[in-house]
Amino acid sequence: MTQIELRGIEKHFGAVQVIKDLNLTIADNEFIVLLGQSGCGKTTTLRAIAGLETIDEGDILIDSQPVQHIKAAHRDIAFVFQSFSLYPHMTVFENIAFPLRATRGNRADIEREVQAVAKTLQITHLLVKKPSALSGGDMQRVAIGRALVRRPKAMLMDEPIGALDAKLREEMRAEIKRLHIKQGSTTIYVTHDQVEAMSLADRIVVMHEGVLQQVGSPHEVYARPANMFVAQFVGSPVMNMSDVTVSEDAGHARVVVRGAPTSFDFPSNLTAQLAVAGAQNGNLTLGVRPEGVLVSREAREGFVPVEAHIIEPLGSHDIIDLKVGDQMLRARTKSGFVPRPGEAVWARIDPAQAHFFDSSTGTSFGIRL
Numbered sequence: 001m002t003q004i005e006l007r008g009i010e011k012h013f014g015a016v017q018v019i020k021d022l023n024l025t026i027a028d029n030e031f032i033v034l035l036g037q038s039g040c041g042k043t044t045t046l047r048a049i050a051g052l053e054t055i056d057e058g059d060i061l062i063d064s065q066p067v068q069h070i071k072a073a074h075r076d077i078a079f080v081f082q083s084f085s086l087y088p089h090m091t092v093f094e095n096i097a098f099p100l101r102a103t104r105g106n107r108a109d110i111e112r113e114v115q116a117v118a119k120t121l122q123i124t125h126l127l128v129k130k131p132s133a134l135s136g137g138d139m140q141r142v143a144i145g146r147a148l149v150r151r152p153k154a155m156l157m158d159e160p161i162g163a164l165d166a167k168l169r170e171e172m173r174a175e176i177k178r179l180h181i182k183q184g185s186t187t188i189y190v191t192h193d194q195v196e197a198m199s200l201a202d203r204i205v206v207m208h209e210g211v212l213q214q215v216g217s218p219h220e221v222y223a224r225p226a227n228m229f230v231a232q233f234v235g236s237p238v239m240n241m242s243d244v245t246v247s248e249d250a251g252h253a254r255v256v257v258r259g260a261p262t263s264f265d266f267p268s269n270l271t272a273q274l275a276v277a278g279a280q281n282g283n284l285t286l287g288v289r290p291e292g293v294l295v296s297r298e299a300r301e302g303f304v305p306v307e308a309h310i311i312e313p314l315g316s317h318d319i320i321d322l323k324v325g326d327q328m329l330r331a332r333t334k335s336g337f338v339p340r341p342g343e344a345v346w347a348r349i350d351p352a353q354a355h356f357f358d359s360s361t362g363t364s365f366g367i368r369l
């Protein structure tokens with residue numbers, strides 16, 4: 001059982017505040033991913049939990065006990081870094097066994113535990129080798145094995161597969177997930193890669209400039225982004241964002257994209273919901289992911305004329321830039337469905353996939369259609 005709680009964490013480096021009032025509770029066995037751009041304070045947060053960095057304000061609690069006064073070595077937390085930091089003169093077996101030497105004297109116990117971890121990570125055949133004979137992925141497996149072997153209260157991982165090539169990263173991602181399901185330990189994982197975050201996390205914590213933006217399951221963060229930063233950071237290609245005005249007309253809401261000649265049809269309850277949320281024209285941004293832009297070759301009800309502009313065929317699907325007046329809208333369509341550049345087609349925004357944000361604060365109005 002390991003629960004970790006961060007209460008009102010603040011951290012400065014000189015005059016620069018790198019963590020601002022961070023509050024977060026991580027449940028036992030939970031896999032949490034801290035996601036954000038370089039420099040947003042992820043690593044500093046992880047190091048503070050491990051005891052490698054002090055904090056200026058707030059409390060860090062492990063199983064309800066404040067730990068600020070406890071040194072890193074006594075927090076019983078394992079840390080896996082991007083750089084593998086294996087001991088080059090030791091074999092893989094000795095590297096994994098190393099953390100056990102201080103705590104478990106008995107050779108037979110050490111042998112058994114190293115073998116068990118090696119089996120879990122499928123590296124038994126590497127135990128006699130030296131790190132210099134290993135590939136990048138295997139080195140990182142050994143580093144993870146060394147962290148796991150002492151069965152720490154929690155695992156902290158800082159971009160552990162960031163240095164590997166794309167194919168190996170994908171493989172290691174799957175392995176880390178399998179390992180977590182099998183081994184079950186409270187894990188906090190740092191990355192700037194949203195795909196990695198989505199595929200690994202029970203919950204993603206999105207950070208920006210030291211401020212927590214949203215905590216939620218991958219689905220929540222993707223489908224219900226709390227603000228424009230999260231909306232554009234998660235998902236690829238990025239969410240379309242346009243300034244819009246909304247008016248009511250003959251039982252419909254009409255959404256006009258600034259610079260576009262036509263309006264998109266929305267259900268009439270949009271205007272009522274926007275009014276309740278305090279949204280006002282002139283301060284309204286519409287966000288829609290490319291899969292929320294529907295494209296048709298023929299005129300259909302609710303579809304407006306647009307022009308296919310740039311087409312990126314990606315095999316499983318195509319990404320098409322549609323010209324709507326002087327605005328661009330990216331759509332994701334079935335592969336080969338659309339047209340040549342310059343061809344006139346029809347588009348509609350799926351109201352169920354539309355997001356409305358306050359243009360000045362970026363906050364979502366939480367509209368559900």
Ligand SMILES: Nc1ncnc2c1ncn2[C@@H]1O[C@H](COP(=O)(O)OP(=O)(O)OP(=O)(O)O)[C@@H](O)[C@H]1O
Pocket residue numbers: 013018036037038039040041042043044045192
């Ligand atoms: N020891 C330090 N002294 C001064 N500034 C630091 C120190 N460590 C980090 N910083 C600064 O604090 C900010 C947050 O850094 P941090 O490493 O936590 O961010 P990050 O989100 O993990 O980014 P990255 O992925 O690049 O490591 C950055 O602006 C960084 O330059």
